[in-house]
Amino acid sequence: MDQSLNVFVTVAEKKNFSRAAEELHMTQPAVSQYIRSLEETMDVRLLERTNKYVRLTKAGEIVYHHAKEIVGLYGRMHHLVNDLSHEASGQLSIGASYTFGEYVLPHILARLLEIYPLIKPDVRIGNTAEIADLIMSRQLDVGIVEGRFKENRQLTAQAFAEDQMILIASAKHPLTLKEGAINWQRLAEQTWIIREEGSGTREAVEAVFDRYSISPVRSMQFSSTQPIKEAVEAGLGISLLSKWAVQKEIRYGDLVQLPVEGLPFIRQFSIVTSSQYQTKALKVFLELLLNNRELTLFRKSNGI
Incomplete structure (x- = not known):
């Protein structure tokens, strides 16, 4: 993957060259060089820079949106290949709507990490529409949402629990x-x-x-x-x-x-995914959700 895309995404999110350099374990001049190289390749200015701020131009917003997806796809590809010979481990990006994410998901994750301690969950909480958008842009591996969900060619949904x-x-x-x-x-x-x-x-x-x-x-x-x-x-x-x-x-x-x-x-609570390719970490997480054993125990222990 072109390292300049990863550097650009980090600068855009940190809004500061020094903080981006620290995050990437680079020098600030090296970060600046990557950004200049990308802007030369795109033949357009991507960032507005002053002594007080760094922010995206209109072109920068377009590049950031697609670069974020490319970086996510690259990481997912790496995990899938690595999964062929290793046990369930690595990053697992989970999105959840507020009800499930705040009150149920923590108990599911505790059980997941008890069984598979090498998995590293990264959780994003948002409303149903926000989670769907993040899955479509490949920023999340899976989403758990509530209510009706309209499937399309990019997303599939599977009901797995009642609310x-x-x-x-x-x-x-x-x-x-x-x-x-x-x-x-x-x-x-x-x-x-x-x-x-x-x-x-x-x-x-x-x-x-x-x-x-x-x-x-x-x-x-x-x-x-x-x-x-x-x-x-x-x-x-x-x-x-x-x-x-x-x-x-x-x-x-x-x-x-x-x-x-x-x-x-x-x-209904539904599981939303966007790809036929699944890491081992995602597969075991889905198995835990679909098994429903943890949800049943949680429901009984809380009188639901």
Whole structure:
């Protein structure tokens, strides 16, 4: 692989020649020479440089996007060839949407590393749309996402586990005092705390709104699950979240599951991949997920 591409990607991400040189174990003049060589080859300036910053030009953004993919493909090729004669080891880039990534994946990884200590997981947490984009650009080996996922020629998805979405409120919320199931019209009058567009959790909330023909009078939006739980606990409103995500708060009485007809809402966790070629590290990780033994043990131990 052309070393100048790797140097360029590092400079673009570090936004500084000195930090890039340190990362690459090179001298700063050597880094500068690689960048000049690449710019001469491309016949265009790729970086804007001043004493205060280094940033990509428009051409640089295009080159960075493709260089990142090339560097990733080269590393994956190296791992695949190395796998032919070695045990499962090396880098494993995993993407996960927030619910699975924050509340379930750590337990799966603990089991993976117990069995295969030479694997080096690198985890990226994002919403479903972000993870799909990173897999398509070859920056991730595998993604675990929630909700519906539209397959295409580049990506394939396989459902492997169910997720229960429940309605939660603060232990002091007036709805927790109501006996029996709460009707949907009453829920439409509440403030709903929801995730951002592109999130699998947001998709589930909108599916529930559509199913029961409600349009809440007020809503607040957050970009991850933890602040939503904090907002609900503070009494700002109610929210539909995965049971995986709120098990501890319910157990300790900080949050309460509201009794609502038609809930829990069931959705799927899916494994998303982009290539027929898989490293041994990826294969054993997928086997662990599809086996579901660890998920079953985790579910039982947490009352899910």
